[in-house]
Amino acid sequence: MPLNVIGPLLAVVLSTGVEIPDGGVPMNDGGHQYTTRMEKRPAAIADEAAYLKWKWRTNLADPATGMDNDALRAGVKRIADESGWKDGREDWYDVAARCFDFLVDNVAIGFSKYDGFPAISAWDRHRRPMKAILWEHAAAVDDKYFPGLREKVAQMRKEGRASIGKDFDHSAPDWADILKLGFPGMKARVDSYSQDTPFYRAEKRAAAATMRFLDRLIATAKAHPDAATPWMRKEIASLERLRVGPPQTVFDVMEFTMVYFILSEPLNYFQVRTLDNIDVRWWPYYQADLATGRTTEAEFREDFRHFIWQFGSIDNYWGHPIYLGGTNSDGTSAYNSLSLVILDVVEKTALPTPKFQLKMAKNTPDEIWRKALDMLRKHAPLCLMGEESMARSMKPVGLTDEECRDLLIWGCFEYLPRGKGNCTSATDVYLPQPVTEIMSNAAKGNFTAATFDDFKREYFRILHANTDRTVELLRDSERHLAEVNPALVLSLAVGSALEKGVDAFSLGYKYNFTAISECGFATAVDSLLAVKEFVYDKGAVSLAELGKILAEDWKGNEELRLRMKNSKLKWGCGNAEADALAREVIEGFTSRFVGKPNGRGGVFVCYGLNSRGFIRGGQMTGATPDGRKAGDHFSKNMAPSVGAETEGITGSIRSYGAVAPENFPCGSIYDVMIHPSTVAGEKGLRAFRVLAERFFAGGGVALNINVVSPETLRDAQRHPEKYENLQVRVAGWNIRWNDIPRVEQDEYIRRLESMPW
Numbered sequence: 135m136p137l138n139v140i141g142p143l144l145a146v147v148l149s150t151g152v153e154i155p156d157g158g159v160p161m162n163d164g165g166h167q168y169t170t171r172m173e174k175r176p177a178a179i180a181d182e183a184a185y186l187k188w189k190w191r192t193n194l195a196d197p198a199t200g201m202d203n204d205a206l207r208a209g210v211k212r213i214a215d216e217s218g219w220k221d222g223r224e225d226w227y228d229v230a231a232r233c234f235d236f237l238v239d240n241v242a243i244g245f246s247k248y249d250g251f252p253a254i255s256a257w258d259r260h261r262r263p264m265k266a267i268l269w270e271h272a273a274a275v276d277d278k279y280f281p282g283l284r285e286k287v288a289q290m291r292k293e294g295r296a297s298i299g300k301d302f303d304h305s306a307p308d309w310a311d312i313l314k315l316g317f318p319g320m321k322a323r324v325d326s327y328s329q330d331t332p333f334y335r336a337e338k339r340a341a342a343a344t345m346r347f348l349d350r351l352i353a354t355a356k357a358h359p360d361a362a363t364p365w366m367r368k369e370i371a372s373l374e375r376l377r378v379g380p381p382q383t384v385f386d387v388m389e390f391t392m393v394y395f396i397l398s399e400p401l402n403y404f405q406v407r408t409l410d411n412i413d414v415r416w417w418p419y420y421q422a423d424l425a426t427g428r429t430t431e432a433e434f435r436e437d438f439r440h441f442i443w444q445f446g447s448i449d450n451y452w453g454h455p456i457y458l459g460g461t462n463s464d465g466t467s468a469y470n471s472l473s474l475v476i477l478d479v480v481e482k483t484a485l486p487t488p489k490f491q492l493k494m495a496k497n498t499p500d501e502i503w504r505k506a507l508d509m510l511r512k513h514a515p516l517c518l519m520g521e522e523s524m525a526r527s528m529k530p531v532g533l534t535d536e537e538c539r540d541l542l543i544w545g546c547f548e549y550l551p552r553g554k555g556n557c558t559s560a561t562d563v564y565l566p567q568p569v570t571e572i573m574s575n576a577a578k579g580n581f582t583a584a585t586f587d588d589f590k591r592e593y594f595r596i597l598h599a600n601t602d603r604t605v606e607l608l609r610d611s612e613r614h615l616a617e618v619n620p621a622l623v624l625s626l627a628v629g630s631a632l633e634k635g636v637d638a639f640s641l642g643y644k645y646n647f648t649a650i651s652e653c654g655f656a657t658a659v660d661s662l663l664a665v666k667e668f669v670y671d672k673g674a675v676s677l678a679e680l681g682k683i684l685a686e687d688w689k690g691n692e693e694l695r696l697r698m699k700n701s702k703l704k705w706g707c708g709n710a711e712a713d714a715l716a717r718e719v720i721e722g723f724t725s726r727f728v729g730k731p732n733g734r735g736g737v738f739v740c741y742g743l744n745s746r747g748f749i750r751g752g753q754m755t756g757a758t759p760d761g762r763k764a765g766d767h768f769s770k771n772m773a774p775s776v777g778a779e780t781e782g783i784t785g786s787i788r789s790y791g792a793v794a795p796e797n798f799p800c801g802s803i804y805d806v807m808i809h810p811s812t813v814a815g816e817k818g819l820r821a822f823r824v825l826a827e828r829f830f831a832g833g834g835v836a837l838n839i840n841v842v843s844p845e846t847l848r849d850a851q852r853h854p855e856k857y858e859n860l861q862v863r864v865a866g867w868n869i870r871w872n873d874i875p876r877v878e879q880d881e882y883i884r885r886l887e888s889m890p891w
Contacts, residue, residue, distance in 0.1 A: 185248040186440065190448040193242075195255040199354050200242035202255045206263040209236050214267045226271070227332035230620045231339040237263055237401045238343040243351060247360035250369045250385070250440055251392045252351055256400040259450060264403040264619070272300055272618045280610045287607055294567050294754045295600040297653075297747065299560030300611050302619040303403060305639060306544040307394065307627045308553035309410035313387060316380030317344050320626045333625075333635050340622035344397060348377045351393070383428055384419040388441045398623040404639070408544035409445075409456045409488070413473040420472050431475060438479050446485035452745075453487035453515065453867035457543040459502065460493045461521060463536075467497040474505060481509050486861050486868035488515070491543045494830060495521040507822045511813055511841050513861040515868035517547050517803075518837040520830035524549055527795035527802075527835060531645070531729055531737055546743060546866025547836040548649075548801040554630070555645035556638070557739065557800055558612060562651045562747040563604055565658035565723065566768060568596035569665075570684070570756050577681030586670040589677070593662065594722050601650075601726040608648060609733035616640035646736030649800060650727060652720070653744040653751045654768030656775045659705040659716045660760035664698045668759070684757040687764045699761020699777065706774020708785035713792035724797045742772040742793075742802020742835075745865050749878075767881060771838070771865050773805035776881060777888040783808065783825060791832030803836040803866055804829070807882075809891045810841055838863050844886040847871070851879060 175192055179185050188194070193202060201209065210233040217232075218224035242255035256263055276283045287298045312320060321341035327334050355361060355370045372389040381387045391409060398404045423429040429437075445454040458476065460468035480490060492506055510516055525538035528551070537551040544550060550557060572592055575581035583589040616637035624638045625631045631642025640646075668674045675683070675694065688695040705712040727738040744751070752767040760775060762768075769775045772790060779786045783806060790804050813822040829837055840863050850857040850871050860871040862882060871879065 182248040185246055186443040187447055189249065189253055190257050190259075190444065193255050193257055194246070194253040195242035195244035195257075196354070197242055197255075199244070199350075200255065201240045202242060203258060203261060203263065206237055206241060206256055207261070207266065209240065210263050211267050214271070220274070225332040226617050227336040227620050230622065231336035233264060233267075234340055234402060234622055235343050238347045238397070239350075241401065243354055245355050245358045245360070245366055245369070247363040247365055250365045250372075250437065251389065251444055252355075252369075252396070254396055254400060259400070259448060262400050262403055264401075268302070268403055268619050272302070275614050275617050276300075276611070279614055283607065283610055287611070290600075290603065290607065291754075294564055294570070294751070296563045296604045297561065297750065298604060298607055298611065300615075300618070301558040301560035302615055302621075302639065303405050304407050304545065304557070304559060305398065305404045305621065305624045306408050306542060306550055306556055307398075307406065307624060308629075309391075309408075309415055311553060311629060312394070312627045313381055313390065313415065316390070317348060317376060317393075318379055321345060323629070324626060324632055327632060327635070329635060331635060333620075333637065336620055336622055337625055337632070340402075341626055344623075344626070345377070347397065348373060348393070352377060381419065384416050384423050384434060385429070385437050387416055387419055388437060392441070392444060394623070394627075402621070402623045403619055404621055404624055407455060408542060409454065411457045411460055411468070411493075411543070413458045413470060413476055414460060414468045417470050417472050435475065435479050438476065439483055442480070442483060442485060442488055445488045446483070448487075450487060451867075451869065452546065453489035455491060455544060455546070456488045457491040457493065457519075459495075459498065461495055461497060461539055463539070465497065467495070467499055467502075468493075469499055469502050473502060477502075477505050477509065481512070481514055484514075484859060486515055486870055489517065489546075489867045490515060491517045491519050491547055491836075493521050493524075493543070494518050494826070503823055504819065507813075507819055507826070510839050511810065511819075511822075513841070513868070515861070515863075516839075517863075517866055518826055518839070519543060519547060519549075520834050520836070523795045523830060523833050523835045524801075526833070527797075527799050530796050531647070531739060531799045533645070546745070547803050547838075548741065548743070550647070550800065551645055553628070555643050555647060557647035557649050558615075559649045559651070559741065561604065561608060561649070562653040562744050562751065563601055563723070564653050564751045564755065564768075565597065565719065566654040566661055566751075566755060566758055567600065568593045569658060569661045569758060571596055573677075573681040573684050573759065574756075575681070576677045577685050579678065581677075583677060586666045589665055589670075590662065597723060598726055601723060604650060605727050605730065605738065608650070608738075609731075612640075612648060612733040615734065641734055643736075646732070646734045647739045647800060648732040648734070648736065649739050649741045651741040651744050651747065652723060652772075653747040654755075655716075655720065655742075655772060656705050656769030656778065657752075657758060657760060657762060659712065659719055660769075660775050660778065661758045661762075662715060662719070663703045663705070663712055664701065664759035664761070667701060667703050668694075668698055680759060684759065687757045695761050695763075698759060702780060704760075704775065704778035704780070706778035706786050706789045707781040708788035713789050716789065717792050717794075720793050720797050728797070728799060739799040740797060741800060742798045742804075743865060744768075744771060771803045771805055776885045779885075779889050782890050784828075787825070787829050787832060787834070790829070790834060793833075795833045795835050798835065801835055803838050804834060805838045805863075805865070806840070807886050807889060808839060808841045809843055809886070809889075810846075811843075812891065813841060836866070838866060840882070842882075842886070844883045847879065847883050847886070851876070 217229045244253035290296045324337045352373050372386050381390045395406050541549040542552040621639035628638035631638035683691045705716045724740045748768040748770045756764045854872045861868045
């Protein structure tokens with residue numbers, strides 16, 4: 135299939151980017167990259183295709199029903215400013231609950247004959263109503279409990295040691311539980327608690343507001359001039375069922391999911407970072423609908439197409455996560471016939487988001503393997519996850535076998551014990567930084583090392599100091615998360631939080647994890663290997679000389695730079711010496727914090743993921759001994775450095791297998807580039823599956839696959855108009871090729887061109 139006719143895709147609207155408040159502490163608001171173009175809104179939205187494409191990219195709510203986003207932002211700011219929280223007269227829970235009441239009662243809403251789901255005026259995820267006041271409040275909370283904390287965090291970032299963020303914006307609802315309860319059941323559950331504390335007062339207000347929101351939706355929809363049209367009749371009937379009980383049909387589940395999403399993400403400022411394993415969760419509803427004649431497969435396909443377009447039209451660079459499959463308690467595969475229907479709709483719709491993670495195991499049916507791999511050859515937004523390795527990685531932090539069997543996938547590809555865990559995620563430790571510090575000291579005559587072992591000991595001394603400092607600052611930063619942004623909607627959805635009487639996001643789960651991500655892993659390993667080879671083994675340059683060369687960013691030493699850059703002693707080609715050092719680095723790093731107590735009753739874990747941290751970290755770091763120039767990107771996630779995969783994909787996978795998944799509770803991802811010729815046709819499809827199975831058998835957790843040729847990408851650079859629908863995978867999500875900056879495009883091409891095919 136030609137790349138320019140995969141399907142109708144949206145273009146991402148240019149964003150203003152992530153805001154950084156005073157003090158340099160980035161909030162995890164899904165730091166949004168700039169796209170390379172803007173798309174002009176059509177003069178009229180008068181058909182289904184235009185409506186779905188623009189729904190979450192412009193205001194399609196009826197202004198007669200409430201306020202626009204600017205008025206909502208002003209309203210919650212007024213409530214916060216006029217409240218008594220600053221002088222201790224009012225608890226922030228009460229303030230947050232009043233803000234939520236205001237938003238639920240005043241957000242403008244809208245309906246259309248083209249759609250089965252409501253629209254709202256708070257459509258812009260980059261300007262959610264609570265954003266500004268929460269950032270201001272976060273600074274006040276830090277200053278109240280830990281004066282100077284933000285300055286210490288900013289210093290770590292300035293020195294290129296770590297980027298430490300405060301995360302109050304990720305959530306993983308227990309969909310299995312709340313679908314059984316429905317909104318009335320969630321309200322009844324919280325109302326059953328008699329305690330009069332700020333937490334319970336706020337949660338009861340939030341539950342009442344949820345019911346009022348349903349009332350508003352129903353009344354507005356019934357008064358709409360198109361209320362009698364098919365989509366709106368279906369929507370009204372579903373909302374009326376949700377007003378009195380849990381979802382009854384598979385369309386009810388979709389409607390419930392969308393209403394919950396609106397309440398949580400735009401209004402309560404908590405991203406919904408999983409929509410669950412929908413083939414398993416929706417299967418009983420789908421079966422019952424078919425049996426009673428309430429729906430047909432064709433009708434479901436159309437409903438689901440509309441459902442995923444809701445998220446396809448949202449300007450979320452990271453994508454919205456949905457996963458499929460799993461293993462039943464009796465050991466059989468949880469995939470079913472609905473799984474294939476869902477995948478087929480995803481393929482035909484061809485959106486870059488939602489992103490779909492697929493649990494892969496020895497029991498995964500052949501038809502799922504075949505469908506998924508074929509879709510990946512066409513750039514579908516799929517990430518393959520190894521169930522056995524996922525379970526293996528979680529054992530070090532105390533999960534039971536049953537909890538490991540049914541892990542919930544959320545975020546980019548991360549995972550948690552279903553209904554029992556959450557994880558904050560906003561911190562990177564830059565693994566190459568100790569190398570650059572040592573080289574700088576060597577250039578100044580302040581450090582010498584007679585042997586590579588001496589050099590390595592100094593590397594670990596600095597790395598451990600950076601990591602320990604990061605852990606210390608994170609503990610303080612997270613001790614009072616609930617006082618920053620109470621998770622009103624999430625807490626309604628988490629029974630254990632209500633039982634404990636504590637905020638779900640901050641303290642409410644059995645497992646309250648805090649993730650620290652490695653950043654620049656392969657860059658660090660390759661730099662250490664370069665020092666070993668060229669300084670200590672070959673004596674090509676002294677340590678002090680190399681330090682001075684790096685300080686001048688290789689100026690006048692291009693020949694040496696290329697020798698060091700093109701050395702075969704790199705991690706990512708199956709070299710035993712390189713793999714042993716890689717294992718030593720990652721185990722030395724993670725041993726300092728994985729499983730150790732965090733600041734909110736849980737433990738630290740490590741992510742083998744750095745999203746866009748490999749770009750930020752590289753930009754603030756000088757030249758490194760692996761041949762990298764100052765400001766260039768670090769290696770991405772757990773992938774080798776560009777040019778290191780001299781033994782192809784099989785050598786690359788061997789190197790990854792040397793780094794055990796136990797180092798990464800909650801997840802690590804491996805980026806793979808595959809030339810289309812190697813997986814073409816039936817023979818290629820079989821080879822593709824063997825490759826994936828070997829990856830998982832070797833301990834692989836998440837496989838992030840791009841199947842594309844450098845020739846295609848270069849042509850797409852020259853003729854972007856021919857490749858409107860070409861997608862590439864980034865770090866767990868898809869993005870359109872035309873919407874990423876040229877520097878990132880070039881890196882994809884360089885990696886492909888450097889690999890032996």
